[in-house]
Amino acid sequence: MTETEQPKTPIFVKLVTEIRDNDGRKDLLTTETEGALYSKDGATYLAYKEMMEDVGQISNVIKIKNEEVTIIRTGAVSMRQTYKKGEITSGSYHTPYGRFEMVAKTEHVDFTNKPQSRKAQLLLTYQLKMQGEWIGRHRLTFMIEKVQ
Secondary structure, three states, X not given: OOOOOOOOEEEEEEEEEEEEEOOOOEEEEEEEEEEEXXXXXXXXXXXXXXXXXXXXXXXXXXXXXXXXXXXXXXXXXXXXXXXXXXXXXXXXXXXXXXXXXXXXXXXXXXXXXXXXXXXXXXXXXXXXXXXXEEEEEEEEEEEEEEOO
8 A cells, every 4th residue: 555545445335327318318227336435646536346237347446536537447348538527528438349439528526525424425417429429418426335
């Protein structure tokens, strides 16, 4: 462990993903799992694993610093995308079925994590473009409960 890395706090995370496509249809996906929350070099990290049906296990690391969030997924699916409030950023998404270019127009980033509280929350809202076409608005809500 480096000097700037804090011990990892075990957590329970519930991720609610709301996807609203351009036709107004809404999809709601919920993932619940265990993970870890830690700080390193002035950033907060949220790490957890998930199983994706028909694909396999994916490791997720979410780096949060100021009003910027980077989501890194590795394993059966690999993805790296940075979200900066008010900016348009590029990334990529790799699946067993191919590689897709992504562009995100980030609307909202809000991270609440009080040291004395057992709960933390990350809210991320963005419009997503895949392969050159805007496909809809995503709202990710990470509800984090520290287990101690």
